[in-house]
Amino acid sequence: MSNQWIAGVDLGGTTTKIAFISMDGDILHKWEIPTDHSNEGQYITSNIATSIMEKLEELGQSKTVLAGVGMGAPGPIDYETGVILNAVNLGWSDNFPLRDSLESVLSLPAAVENDANCAALGEMWQGAGNGAKNLVCVTLGTGVGGGVIANGNIVTGVNGAAGEIGHITTLPVGGAPCNCGKTGCLETIASATGIVRLAVEEMNKPNSKGELTNIFNRNKKITAKDVIDSARKGDPIAVKVLNEVAFHLGLALANIANTLNPEKIVLGGGVSKAGKILLDSVQDYFDKFAFPPVKNSTKLALATLGNDAGVLGAAWLIKNKFIG
Structure with a gap:
């Protein structure tokens, strides 16, 4: 075998x-x-x-x-x-x-x-989980997905819909529509699609300028990678957008950790390739919103398996x- x-x-x-x-x-x-x-x-x-x-x-x-x-x-x-x-x-x-x-x-x-x-x-078996049996994995890609492992087992819920972290409502009022039919889901902000949407909204404001705006004007479109790369160079719109993403992600992850107290929360997916510039900011907001014993025991980590x-x-x- x-x-x-x-x-x-x-x-x-x-x-x-x-x-x-x-x-x-x-x-x-x-x-x-x-x-x-x-x-x-x-x-x-x-x-x-x-x-x-x-x-x-x-x-x-x-x-x-x-x-x-x-x-x-x-x-x-x-x-x-x-x-x-x-x-x-x-x-x-x-x-x-x-x-x-x-x-x-x-x-x-x-x-x-x-x-x-x-x-x-x-990630639990071969990656950043390092065998941790209590783990939450959040994938930040085109959408936002989540997986919850408790005592080594996937938490599925009553009909398989547990761990839908992307559909935590993070903007109860005035949020953007989500593919799921609701509005204001975390996915509308912290996904690659959400990052682009937030950036385009900012660039459509009067007197928008900076590297990101130049890319947008030149190509008539931008990607989440453009936003992240521009934020690394200090572009004010890109920095503002990533800060908003980090705020909502940090808040959601703190609430998840307050509920589950996992050993690790692993961030994966294309958006997580932003690395330190995103993780440090998410960690700051996580620390602000997490219950102190949770803050001291739950670690945020970047996925290693890509x-x-x-x-x-x-x-x-x-x-x-x-x-x-």
Whole structure:
């Protein structure tokens, strides 16, 4: 059994990351394919199956080398049934039977979990968690996801929607609309999309100037990376935007820590690549809002696995469920 591999899949709205992973958590091969959500996402799982089979053939391996396939997908998932309850960015109808779909196209045991939960499991197993059994992982990407691990187990809640940190309401009045249908969610501020939105709002004010404004005027658009890079150079609009992001993130994380008192809160996803300029500011607000015993025992850390956290956590699902 120890020589078997696990296929780990991290399903995203734009691309799907796939990896073959050893039982010890070593990534043996990894690649990605575009996510095709045309025709209500009907090709997503078959495309993944085709890609896995092609890669096995390329490596001269048969399907028997795989112990199973684990997948992280965006949205709340009922882990017991493998049903994704709601996938706003993938085209699937509500209550899509994701695990059954995967098992039927691959004829392999499958396990599915929310993508942020998978990232949390990956960081616990092989990353910044360093084996911490009480851990919260927050992924700051196109959206904001969260995974909560208590005593080594994912907290799923009554129907799989636990850990939806991105949908904590951080602006009860006057917040921007979120894809989930609410307004003022943390995701509308602390995601890459939210950062761009805040920056564009600032630049649309009269007499806007500075490096970020120049980039915007030149390219007719900006990215979250532009905002972060400009903040490092002291651009006033970029600094103001990142401070607002840090305030809302620090407040939300303090409230999460006050509730759970985890050993670590790990920040991952593309936005976390801002590194120290964001983390230091988030830490300041976290310290301001956290209950003193929590502030002294819960550590904030940057994820160490980068884009590999999701596939590793997805593989861990199979290792844990079928192999132990």
